[in-house]
Amino acid sequence: MKKLFLNLIIYGFLILIMLELLVRVFHLGKDTPTRYVDQYNVEKWMPNQNGFAVTGNRRQNFSEYNINQSGYNSYREFNPTYDKKEIALVGDSFIEGFHQNYYNSIGKKIENLLEDVEVYEYGYAGYDMADQLHLVHAYKDQFDKIDHVIFGIKFSNDLTRGEYSILSERLALESPLNKALKKSKLLVYAKSIGLLDPPKLFIAKLKNTIFNSQNRKGSKKSPSNKTNTEQEYLNNFKQLVATYGYDKQRFVLLLNSKETSNIFLKYLDQNGFKYIDFYKRFQASPRPKNLIYDRHWNNYGRTLIAKEIVSHLRTY
Amino acid sequence: MLFNSLDYFIFLPLVFLTYWVLFKNKLTSQNLFLLFASYFFYGLWDWRFLFLILGSTLVDFIAGNKIYTTEKVNIKKIWLGVSILFNLGLLGFFKYYNFFIDSWVDLMELSGYTVNNTYTLQLILPVGISFYTFQTMSYSLDIYYGRLKPTTNLIDFATFVGFFPQLVAGPIERASNLLSQITNSRIFNYEQCKQGLKLILWGLFKKIVVADSIAPIVDDIFANYGDYSASTLLMGVTLFSFQVYGDFSGYSDIAIGTAKLFGIELMSNFKFPNFSRNVAEYWQRWHISLSTWFRHYLYIPLGGSRVSKLKSVRNICIIFLVSGFWHGANWTFIVWGGIHALFYIPVFLMGRNRIYMDTVVAENSWLPSLKEVAQIVFTFTLITFSRVFFRSESITDAYLYLKQICTHFSWEAYSHPQGYRMIDYLILLSIFTVYEFSIRRDERSPFKFKSKIVRFLLYSIIILAMLLFYDDQVDRSFIYFQF
Numbered sequence: 001m002k003k004l005f006l007n008l009i010i011y012g013f014l015i016l017i018m019l020e021l022l023v024r025v026f027h028l029g030k031d032t033p034t035r036y037v038d039q040y041n042v043e044k045w046m047p048n049q050n051g052f053a054v055t056g057n058r059r060q061n062f063s064e065y066n067i068n069q070s071g072y073n074s075y076r077e078f079n080p081t082y083d084k085k086e087i088a089l090v091g092d093s094f095i096e097g098f099h100q101n102y103y104n105s106i107g108k109k110i111e112n113l114l115e116d117v118e119v120y121e122y123g124y125a126g127y128d129m130a131d132q133l134h135l136v137h138a139y140k141d142q143f144d145k146i147d148h149v150i151f152g153i154k155f156s157n158d159l160t161r162g163e164y165s166i167l168s169e170r171l172a173l174e175s176p177l178n179k180a181l182k183k184s185k186l187l188v189y190a191k192s193i194g195l196l197d198p199p200k201l202f203i204a205k206l207k208n209t210i211f212n213s214q215n216r217k218g219s220k221k222s223p224s225n226k227t228n229t230e231q232e233y234l235n236n237f238k239q240l241v242a243t244y245g246y247d248k249q250r251f252v253l254l255l256n257s258k259e260t261s262n263i264f265l266k267y268l269d270q271n272g273f274k275y276i277d278f279y280k281r282f283q284a285s286p287r288p289k290n291l292i293y294d295r296h297w298n299n300y301g302r303t304l305i306a307k308e309i310v311s312h313l314r315t316y
Numbered sequence: 317m318l319f320n321s322l323d324y325f326i327f328l329p330l331v332f333l334t335y336w337v338l339f340k341n342k343l344t345s346q347n348l349f350l351l352f353a354s355y356f357f358y359g360l361w362d363w364r365f366l367f368l369i370l371g372s373t374l375v376d377f378i379a380g381n382k383i384y385t386t387e388k389v390n391i392k393k394i395w396l397g398v399s400i401l402f403n404l405g406l407l408g409f410f411k412y413y414n415f416f417i418d419s420w421v422d423l424m425e426l427s428g429y430t431v432n433n434t435y436t437l438q439l440i441l442p443v444g445i446s447f448y449t450f451q452t453m454s455y456s457l458d459i460y461y462g463r464l465k466p467t468t469n470l471i472d473f474a475t476f477v478g479f480f481p482q483l484v485a486g487p488i489e490r491a492s493n494l495l496s497q498i499t500n501s502r503i504f505n506y507e508q509c510k511q512g513l514k515l516i517l518w519g520l521f522k523k524i525v526v527a528d529s530i531a532p533i534v535d536d537i538f539a540n541y542g543d544y545s546a547s548t549l550l551m552g553v554t555l556f557s558f559q560v561y562g563d564f565s566g567y568s569d570i571a572i573g574t575a576k577l578f579g580i581e582l583m584s585n586f587k588f589p590n591f592s593r594n595v596a597e598y599w600q601r602w603h604i605s606l607s608t609w610f611r612h613y614l615y616i617p618l619g620g621s622r623v624s625k626l627k628s629v630r631n632i633c634i635i636f637l638v639s640g641f642w643h644g645a646n647w648t649f650i651v652w653g654g655i656h657a658l659f660y661i662p663v664f665l666m667g668r669n670r671i672y673m674d675t676v677v678a679e680n681s682w683l684p685s686l687k688e689v690a691q692i693v694f695t696f697t698l699i700t701f702s703r704v705f706f707r708s709e710s711i712t713d714a715y716l717y718l719k720q721i722c723t724h725f726s727w728e729a730y731s732h733p734q735g736y737r738m739i740d741y742l743i744l745l746s747i748f749t750v751y752e753f754s755i756r757r758d759e760r761s762p763f764k765f766k767s768k769i770v771r772f773l774l775y776s777i778i779i780l781a782m783l784l785f786y787d788d789q790v791d792r793s794f795i796y797f798q799f
Contacts, residue, residue, distance in 0.1 A: 001336060001337075001504055001506075003506055004506055004509050004510070007510075008513075011772070011775065014772065015772070015775055015776050015779060018772075018773075018776040019776060019779060019780055019783075022776070022780050028783075028784075056736075057783065057784050057785065057786060057787075058736075058737075058740060058784050058785075060735075060736070060737070189783070190783070193783065193786055193788070194786075194788030195783065195786060195788070197788060198321070198322040199322060202322055202323075202326075288735075292735035292736070293735075
């Protein structure tokens, strides 16, 4: 019995090392840049980092990212001036665009379509409206020089809070333990393909059983609940605008009207908030707009977004 | 609890350690513990069905002893009848009741009568019922035919019926093999455990990498066969052949490997059937425990091949139709069985049904001869053709699938439903086939290489392949659980 366990431990250990080696050699695991909070309390990526984003078990999507001096994924540095024409795209991972080479981003596509314009992509995975407006407010000097600021917004996700604060859960990813774990590419890979979900689920179930806590079942929202939530999100938007300011002339929201509450759209229309709706353009095209291995826009989806933005800007 | 779940990878080491550490050299305790673990394992599906296993166990335990102790042949027959009626009654009710009702209603409607079908019931098919009922019946039959002495220990017998590695999908063991091991003391054997672990690893590979990874493709093609060309449909059914083989033989390997961890040897269930040189050889290599069950308890009692040619042909038809029906309450399985009978009969009439019993393809060489390659391809094609019926939801679907192949005979590239690269699967299945060919002589030693380094590299590659093809969205249950 001892021999069996000893051999299992030795073989197990050696196989783990071998797998770590193979995952590194074939670059199956994604690189994860370091995040931090700057002097203005803005959470962003540590400047000047490079790496590769990988999706799919067999590296089906592989792209390079480049974090510039401002802490965002872009091929260019952000140096706005009053002389040049600049556009800022502010948003979450869809704008951040780790899923495509940074030289083929939405910003670059816009630059290719419009002449003499610089596009700055302030994209960061997980940014909601509070993050975005706080960022613009914190870097007011910079953003005042930018001609158009476009905020990516998904109504159901991005208006859950009415005030900005640093999200400790996200920063916990930079804890010493997490950093140490991320050093293992095998672990990062296993997590990305969903292999760690069953143990996580098991532990959660065990915790539930031990502490006898009630199961939180996802209940369908009743119509009145839904209206309440939508009203709450709208109030959050109003509160954010009141707190951090909103220049209706230069700022515009980028949204999918199909996924946005009518109450919210009505409010935007009635109060002069401009928005770019990409629903119709997406709907009109039969080709897939999202990546196969995750929900982010693929190259074609990004091209459509860039075209929609350009089409909007040309009207102003 | 599925063999390929995290639950099982927590359950198995715990049971293994308790079995060998706490109950070492204590046979009764070991068996009692195995029984408890087995019922726990099964009860996680649905504890109510434990009563069916208990019922089947008690009936055959009593029937077995009564058959053995009574002198009168009529009484023996009555007790054998009780055993068979009870077990087939369970199967008939849970598995075939609705099928018979629906078929009766269809027949009446065909005859011009309108029947309001209010007789069908909302029944859940208890997992593994076809397997354990056959196993318990074999016990009573063996005692009846004087091939076995019954056990007087109910715990031992219940452990034989409920032994968790093979409870839900076999191999269907005969008491002469499994029960005798359960009643005898078992000592820890390092080599046996090592072999068991290797078989578990190989079984997991076949399940996760071969079967589960191609399942979405097969599901998509069979669900939308009307939209695809012949090339895609042919690929779909070929992939299904690999899927069902990877799934069921993977399960069997894990079952045999797990049993080895407890010092118990189960019979082989698969011996590389994809390299069969004719249909008869295929049936000596595919789902062996079921084939031998039918041979022992149905084909031979009917006279087997020791009767006239005509009667032998009748017996072959019976055995294949019953075997098809065993798989599921659907006409598709009966037709599938019938097709295999049609494939088998010419081989039997030519006297070629036993010529490959003791040999493997390329017996004395590295590579098969051209003749053997042609034989293998021909046999595989026949078997794959029959799988259209095995996989389709109904006879109509199977017919339309085949019709679509004949009427849309063109080549079109197929796109994976999730957009994966199809070339990955082609490479995977090619490597898998070549590797299986290299180990074709011994189904119990998938890693029979002398060099430790080669073995280590193989283990690493196999685990890496599991990661590369792991799909957290796929339904991970085993195909044969539905039977």
